[in-house]
Amino acid sequence: MLVIGLTGGIATGKSTVSKLLKERHVPVIDADVIARQVVEPGTSCLAKIVKKFGDGILISDGSLDRKALGSIIFKDEQKRKQLNAIVHPAVRRAMFWGVAKCWLKGERFCVLDVPLLIEGPLWKLVYKVVLVYCPPDIQLQRLMLRDNSSIEDASSRLDSQIPINDKLRYADDRIDNSGGVEELNAKIDAFVAGLRKEAGWSWVCRLLCNIRTKSIYGRILYLYFSVFVSTERTWSPGYAQGCEHLKQFRSNLHEKHRRNPGID
Numbered sequence: 389m390l391v392i393g394l395t396g397g398i399a400t401g402k403s404t405v406s407k408l409l410k411e412r413h414v415p416v417i418d419a420d421v422i423a424r425q426v427v428e429p430g431t432s433c434l435a436k437i438v439k440k441f442g443d444g445i446l447i448s449d450g451s452l453d454r455k456a457l458g459s460i461i462f463k464d465e466q467k468r469k470q471l472n473a474i475v476h477p478a479v480r481r482a483m484f485w486g487v488a489k490c491w492l493k494g495e496r497f498c499v500l501d502v503p504l505l506i507e508g509p510l511w512k513l514v515y516k517v518v519l520v521y522c523p524p525d526i527q528l529q530r531l532m533l534r535d536n537s538s539i540e541d542a543s544s545r546l547d548s549q550i551p552i553n554d555k556l557r558y559a560d561d562r563i564d565n566s567g568g569v570e571e572l573n574a575k576i577d578a579f580v581a582g583l584r585k586e587a588g589w590s591w592v593c594r595l596l597c598n599i600r601t602k603s604i605y606g607r608i609l610y611l612y613f614s615v616f617v618s619t620e621r622t623w624s625p626g627y628a629q630g631c632e633h634l635k636q637f638r639s640n641l642h643e644k645h646r647r648n649p650g651i652d
């Protein structure tokens with residue numbers, strides 16, 4: 389299964405792209421949504437946040453006051469790192485299970501929508517990095533308009549991330565969202581068609597195996613495809629294609645390291 393990392397800068401349009409992908413039945417695992425779930429009342433993450441930042445970041449019903457916490461962490465790098473250290477491991481764990489579920493369902497590919505993909509270690513693990521791009525001036529405008537925020541607040545959020553133009557050099561593909569939503573729709577059609585082509589047809593075998601796991605033949609087939617094909621130990625209809633993906637993955641990784649020699 390191809391795991392695609394979708395990222396961008398704040399307000400460049402990741403959620404808009406994700407929505408269009410979901411409309412085309414592409415499975416999307418959204419880190420922002422997970423980051424909200426892991427801090428719901430009663431979770432260990434919320435307890436740790438309260439311990440670190442005090443109960444001033446709670447509203448009267450016991451849930452997180454996102455505005456209050458945002459106004460602390462987007463102005464203070466140290467505090468942001470402390471929050472990230474609490475929330476990110478839980479988000480990564482949930483995303484891992486999300487990917488595993490997609491794999492068990494026999495999906496050909498899935499998309500991880502992660503705003504901080506490049507700021508963290510995950511960009512090195514995905515099959516490819518797709519960047520939703522718009523120039524910084526449009527990004528700032530859209531952010532202020534969406535959040536009804538001042539230029540100071542919007543700028544401090546922008547400054548808490550790697551600038552969008554710097555993220556370009558990590559990207560294997562770019563979805564340019566500088567134009568209107570109609571234009572974006574057409575780009576997403578082409579992007580999804582490209583993904584389907586890239587993922588090939590070997591998913592049919594995996595899907596059939598998954599559906600048939602209740603029978604003994606299904607289990608044998610399932611094991612065959614899961615263990616042998618994924619470890620490249622034997623021939624199968626998906627073998628050549630798997631090798632090709634692996635080769636491309638390795639060359640992408642090599643290219644990323646070539647472009648960013650300082651990064652291990």
Ligand SMILES: CC(C)(COP(=O)(O)OP(=O)(O)OC[C@H]1O[C@@H](n2cnc3c(N)ncnc32)[C@H](O)[C@@H]1O)[C@@H](O)C(=O)NCCC(=O)NCCS
Pocket residue numbers: 397398399419420423453454455457458461468471472475476479502503504545548549
């Ligand atoms: C600080 C919080 C409560 C503010 O909530 P708010 O509803 O105002 O923003 P929301 O969660 O919708 O995030 C909007 C965007 O802000 C950016 N952003 C969020 N957290 C961070 C961060 N720690 N560092 C840099 N950018 C961030 C992302 O681009 C994100 O898409 C919230 O963003 C949060 O819990 N952040 C820490 C978790 C995190 O890093 N989430 C990002 C994806 S894992």
Ligand SMILES: Nc1ncnc2c1ncn2[C@@H]1O[C@H](COP(=O)(O)OP(=O)(O)OP(=O)(O)O)[C@@H](O)[C@H]1O
Pocket residue numbers: 396397398399400401402403404405420503530531533534565566567568569572
């Ligand atoms: N092509 C477009 N034309 C005009 N407005 C757009 C376009 N794409 C997105 N927007 C608007 O820009 C704002 C930011 O988009 P969106 O929320 O999708 O960004 P995001 O990258 O997911 O942001 P965040 O990092 O905060 O999650 C939204 O108000 C959205 O409606």
